Amino acid sequence: MPIYLDYNAGAPLRPEARQAIAAFVGGGQANPASVHRAGQSARRSLEHARAQLAGLIGVEPRQLIFTSGGTESNNLAIFGTANALIGRRKIISSAIEHSSILGPLARLQARGFEIVRIAPDRDGRIPCERILRALDEGTALVTLGLANSEVGTIQDLRPVSVAIRDVGAMFHIDAAQALGRIPVSAGALGCDLMTLSGHKLGAPAGIGALYVSDRAKLVASTLGGPQEGGFRAGTPNLLGLIAFGAVAAAVASRLDEENSHMAALGERLLQALVRSIPGLALNGPVEGRIPNTLNLTFPGVLGESLLIALDLDGVEVSMGSACAAGAVEPSHVLLAMGRNPAQARSSLRLSLGWATTEAEIDRAAEIIARVWRRVAAAEPTTDGTLSRQAPS
Amino acid sequence: MSARVVVAMSGGVDSSVAAAILREQGYDVVGIAMRLAPQETNGSRARQACCSYEDFEDARRVAERMDFPFYVVDLRAEFDARVIDNFVDEYLAGRTPNPCVMCNREIKFARLWHRARSLGADFVATGHYARVERGGEGRFHLLRAADFTKDQSYFLFALTQAELARTLFPLGRITKTEVRARARALGLVNADKPESQEICFVPGDYAQFVAARADPNRVKAGQIVDSEGRVLAEHDGIHQFTVGQRRGLGVAAGEPLYVRAIDPERGQVTVGRREELAARGLRASQVSLVDERLAGAGDRQIEVKIRYRHPAVPATLRMLARDRAEVRFVTDGYPAVTPGQVCVFYDRDEVLGGGFIERALEA
Numbered sequence: 001m002p003i004y005l006d007y008n009a010g011a012p013l014r015p016e017a018r019q020a021i022a023a024f025v026g027g028g029q030a031n032p033a034s035v036h037r038a039g040q041s042a043r044r045s046l047e048h049a050r051a052q053l054a055g056l057i058g059v060e061p062r063q064l065i066f067t068s069g070g071t072e073s074n075n076l077a078i079f080g081t082a083n084a085l086i087g088r089r090k091i092i093s094s095a096i097e098h099s100s101i102l103g104p105l106a107r108l109q110a111r112g113f114e115i116v117r118i119a120p121d122r123d124g125r126i127p128c129e130r131i132l133r134a135l136d137e138g139t140a141l142v143t144l145g146l147a148n149s150e151v152g153t154i155q156d157l158r159p160v161s162v163a164i165r166d167v168g169a170m171f172h173i174d175a176a177q178a179l180g181r182i183p184v185s186a187g188a189l190g191c192d193l194m195t196l197s198g199h200k201l202g203a204p205a206g207i208g209a210l211y212v213s214d215r216a217k218l219v220a221s222t223l224g225g226p227q228e229g230g231f232r233a234g235t236p237n238l239l240g241l242i243a244f245g246a247v248a249a250a251v252a253s254r255l256d257e258e259n260s261h262m263a264a265l266g267e268r269l270l271q272a273l274v275r276s277i278p279g280l281a282l283n284g285p286v287e288g289r290i291p292n293t294l295n296l297t298f299p300g301v302l303g304e305s306l307l308i309a310l311d312l313d314g315v316e317v318s319m320g321s322a323c324a325a326g327a328v329e330p331s332h333v334l335l336a337m338g339r340n341p342a343q344a345r346s347s348l349r350l351s352l353g354w355a356t357t358e359a360e361i362d363r364a365a366e367i368i369a370r371v372w373r374r375v376a377a378a379e380p381t382t383d384g385t386l387s388r389q390a391p392s
Numbered sequence: 393m394s395a396r397v398v399v400a401m402s403g404g405v406d407s408s409v410a411a412a413i414l415r416e417q418g419y420d421v422v423g424i425a426m427r428l429a430p431q432e433t434n435g436s437r438a439r440q441a442c443c444s445y446e447d448f449e450d451a452r453r454v455a456e457r458m459d460f461p462f463y464v465v466d467l468r469a470e471f472d473a474r475v476i477d478n479f480v481d482e483y484l485a486g487r488t489p490n491p492c493v494m495c496n497r498e499i500k501f502a503r504l505w506h507r508a509r510s511l512g513a514d515f516v517a518t519g520h521y522a523r524v525e526r527g528g529e530g531r532f533h534l535l536r537a538a539d540f541t542k543d544q545s546y547f548l549f550a551l552t553q554a555e556l557a558r559t560l561f562p563l564g565r566i567t568k569t570e571v572r573a574r575a576r577a578l579g580l581v582n583a584d585k586p587e588s589q590e591i592c593f594v595p596g597d598y599a600q601f602v603a604a605r606a607d608p609n610r611v612k613a614g615q616i617v618d619s620e621g622r623v624l625a626e627h628d629g630i631h632q633f634t635v636g637q638r639r640g641l642g643v644a645a646g647e648p649l650y651v652r653a654i655d656p657e658r659g660q661v662t663v664g665r666r667e668e669l670a671a672r673g674l675r676a677s678q679v680s681l682v683d684e685r686l687a688g689a690g691d692r693q694i695e696v697k698i699r700y701r702h703p704a705v706p707a708t709l710r711m712l713a714r715d716r717a718e719v720r721f722v723t724d725g726y727p728a729v730t731p732g733q734v735c736v737f738y739d740r741d742e743v744l745g746g747g748f749i750e751r752a753l754e755a
Contacts, residue, residue: 305510308463312422312511327427327464378509 002314003360003367007200007353008149008177008293009318013243014202014354020246021204024239031235033227042238049245056248057175057194058185059211065228066236066244069208070176070197071100074143076210076232077172077193078104080218081141082113085170088140092116094126095336096153097145101174102332105143113140122338123285124153131160139169146189147178150320150333150349151284152293154182161190170216176200176208180251181259181290192216198244201251202354207240262352263291265361269350270294272365277372283334283347292352295331297339300376303348304328309371310348315364319348396420397515397560398508400500401454401462403447405582406519406563408454409571412578413562414517415458422511423455423462426504428471428495429593450582457580467503474498476593476605483602483631484610486654487732490547490700491591497550501559515560520544523564524556532556534682534743539567546700549736549746550680599632606631614659616643619652619668630654633661635752636669636728650728671729671752673707673720674698679747680715686744687711695738696721698729698749704738717747 004012013021024045030038032046047061054061067073078101082091093105095117109115116134118126126144135142142164147154157173164171175184176197186194194211198204212218212231224233251258274280279299298306303319307328310317320331330344339347352361399411401423415421425448448464455462475494482489500518508516521537522545532553537543551559563571575583594601603611616625624643627633632640637651641663649663681687695704696719706722719735729752736746 301510304465305507308465308507309511311463312461327466329466374512375510379506 002311002316003364004316005350005352005356005364006316006318007356008349008351010199010205011202011353012355013204014247014250016246016250017203017243020243021239024242029238032238033225033235045242046236046238049241049248052245052252053196053209053248056179056184056252057196057211058187062229063211063213064196065210065212065231066241067208067210067232068206068237069199070098070174070195071208073176073195073197073208073210074098074100074172074174075104076218076221077195078108078141078143079221080231081170081172081193081216082108083219084217085140088138088169090114090116090134090136090139092118092131092134092139092142094118094120094144096120096124096126096148096150096333097143098149098174098176101143101145114138120153120337123288124148124151124283124333124337125285125288126155128156128159132163135160135163135167135169137167139164139167141170141172143172143174145174145177146184147175147181147290147293148284148333149177150293150331151295151337152177152289152291152351153284154178154288154290156288157189157191165190178290180255181262181292183255186211186213193218198240198247201244201247203244203247204240207237207244209244258354259291262354262356265352265356265358266291266294268358269352269361269365270296272362273368276365276369283337283339294350295334295347296350297343297347298372298376299346301346301372302375302379303330303346305379306372306375307348309375310368313367313371315367315371317348317350320344394418394420395514396422396512397517398422398424398504398511398513399517400504400519401425401451402519402588403444403450403582403585404519404588405575405580405585406521406568406571408451408519408580408582409574409578410517410519410562411454411460412458412574412580414560415460417562419515421458421460422508422513423451423460424504424507425451425462425464426471426499427464427466427468428475428499430468430472430476450585453581457578465507467499470503471495471499471593479591480602480605482732483598484606484612484656485732486612486630486633486656488634488730489732490734491593492547493550493734496547501551501555505555505558515558517560517562519563520548520561521563521568522548522561524559524561531683535564536738536741536743537561537563538565539563542568545743546697546734546736546746549682549734549743551682552680553683556682599629602631603629612656612659614655614661616641616661616663618649619662619664624663627659627661630656630659630661635730654731669728670755671721672755673718673753674729674735675712675750675753676717676719676735676747677750678715679711679717679745681745682743683745687714694719694744695740696735697738698735699733704736709737709744715747718753720753 028038030042032043050061050064054064105115118130120126171191172193173191174195176195178184180201192213196209198207220231222233281297283295307319319328334344397419401407452462475491479489479491521542523535525533527533536545611629613628615623633651635651650669652664653662692709694709696707697704708720710718731749733749735749737744
């Protein structure tokens with residue numbers, strides 16, 4: 001069995017998700033909007049799942065909209081706010097956000113919005129004072145990730161929420177990567193909108209949610225029926241959300257235990273690799289990182305080669321983001337954090353999760369060190385070709 | 393454990409069948425598609441000669457069907473620096489480049505090998521129609537393919553002994569017809585996919601591509617003159633011309649005129665009648681020999697091919713230096729010796745080596 005260390009891309013289904021899916025598949029499949037009793041039963045399942053997920057982030061169930069995933073939630077939060085707060089033309093974000101934030105922002109910029117993309121420090125932290133300095137009465141939205149998917153840096157966002165509220169702007173937090181890795185409370189963070197994703201947590205892909213505070217103003221993008229409070233028309237993904245709810249309940253009951261386990265395993269892997277790979281560098285802070293995520297610069301190799309070689313030897317990791325054809329691109333997050341293109345091209349992300357075992361970590365550490373030595377010997381990167389950036 | 397081979401897969405039928413054959417022979421096959429050409433990723437669906445999403449998906453489906461791992465690797469920076477830049481530079485210098493030869497020499501059998509070795513591979517393989525044979529004393533021979541109509545040994549002349557030793561050409565002994573039949577029998581999705589013909593990174597007109605990439609200060613405009621130096625027309629860049637070209641000269645004359653020479657210093661394009669093109673031989677640079685022991689052996693009777701689609705003709709080869717050679721045609725008047733193009737030396741079926749044409753020896 002290959003060792004899976006790519007939980008930040010998608011976690012294997014948790015047993016609770018499997019059970020929920022099996023129960024759903026065994027039952028009928030009515031539309032929760034239908035009046036008959038089968039429809040009412042479906043609606044109960046829907047609302048039960050909504051309550052389970054709401055419990056995980058400490059909000060009212062009615063404040064959650066189910067979506068098709070983190071990408072849709074981010075699009076809805078950004079376009080929905082931009083279209084609701086007429087006259088406000090500024091959006092504040094950062095240079096290290098997920099493509100589903102960067103994409104909508106680029107579109108709004110083309111429509112004339114002013115987009116402020118705050119640069120992180122070398123560890124991927126967004127300085128709060130930079131956010132506060134950019135904030136003004138023309139600001140519609142501040143949109144930031146809580147934990148970065150590529151390097152794991154956790155942002156301290158509590159200090160900015162009051163100031164955002166004071167200027168009348170909306171505060172959106174993308175918690176897709178943080179959920180299940182650290183305690184996440186929408187209330188404590190003081191945000192108006194929060195993106196949640198199922199498949200990073202062990203629910204299937206294709207289900208996500210957006211928390212919408214009572215204060216938030218949002219114009220729907222998908223129009224049609226009255227589902228999800230009118231914010232998102234269309235019959236919801238009942239199969240996915242039932243699994244998402246079950247997973248949320250399971251995670252809520254053992255978050256601390258799981259996270260201390262993941263932190264111990266992450267540290268064990270890092271220490272083993274540091275011992276066997278001279279010059280290995282961790283990208284992201286030592287403290288203040290989601291403990292499952294290790295972004296590492298491997299000296300003297302192309303990350304792309306190491307990634308493929310590791311896959312052939314049974315360790316599944318990732319690098320930056322993949323293009324449509326499946327080739328990997330250097331991470332925009334690492335570039336924004338001040339790494340040069342060659343360093344970014346030599347970096348891989350290892351992310352652990354709920355099913356990772358100590359035996360897997362020890363075996364992975366041994367395989368990674370061995371494969372790194374082979375790749376480093378095979379492929380010199382000192383000929384200068386790497387410093388030249390290809391157009392993407 | 394069986395030997396691991398990295399197969400360069402384009403998504404076409406040839407490289408797919410090459411991979412399938414090796415898989416059937418028991419090799420530990422790893423399919424690699426190389427992302428080479430710069431491309432639009434703005435959501436448009438412009439036609440792409442290669443490296444398109446669809447091509448890579450075809451290769452991926454073949455890998456799934458034949459049950460071996462497949463990856464896409466990004467070699468755009470290397471391809472840009474070593475193939476496309478060279479292509480543009482050559483045209484701007486009044487020469488006619490052969491990017492496929494450069495790609496083989498610089499990318500497929502050099503950079504790809506580094507990648508292959510990092511994956512623990514013992515060999516690289518491609519879907520080229522050519523043969524490699526191991527002779528006495530452990531020397532390797534590069535030979536024409538069994539399918540003469542598809543033979544691609546011309547593009548491979550620059551392979552060294554070390555490269556030949558680690559290279560497999562599974563299609564060297566079968567015909568294109570057999571390749572398609574194998575693909576159909578194996579149920580490969582691309583069994584009837586048409587051949588790619590054009591230069592993979594030039595979507596349309598090559599002169600437009602060169603002009604778009606070149607620094608405008610390097611585009612050399614000038615005059616079109618006849619053999620007596622009479623000015624026939626003006627042109628806005630020598631990169632639009634190839635020695636031997638007849639069409640599209642923008643010159644009206646009573647008889648067909650051909651480009652005889654391009655003078656990059658003056659930006660002058662000389663045209664003439666077909667018989668004025670005749671050459672009795674050529675000088676070649678960057679010459680490499682498949683077996684270096686051939687060097688310095690005095691005059692040698694060979695056959696030479698000066699364009700891929702031209703037949704090989706009898707000639708005499710003389711090495712002038714380690715990497716320079718003179719080739720004299722046995723029969724005078726071989727037309728259109730084009731600087732920048734590749735000349736390849738054959739002894740019957742065997743590739744002895746080749747080089748890049750510097751200039752014609754005039755008749």
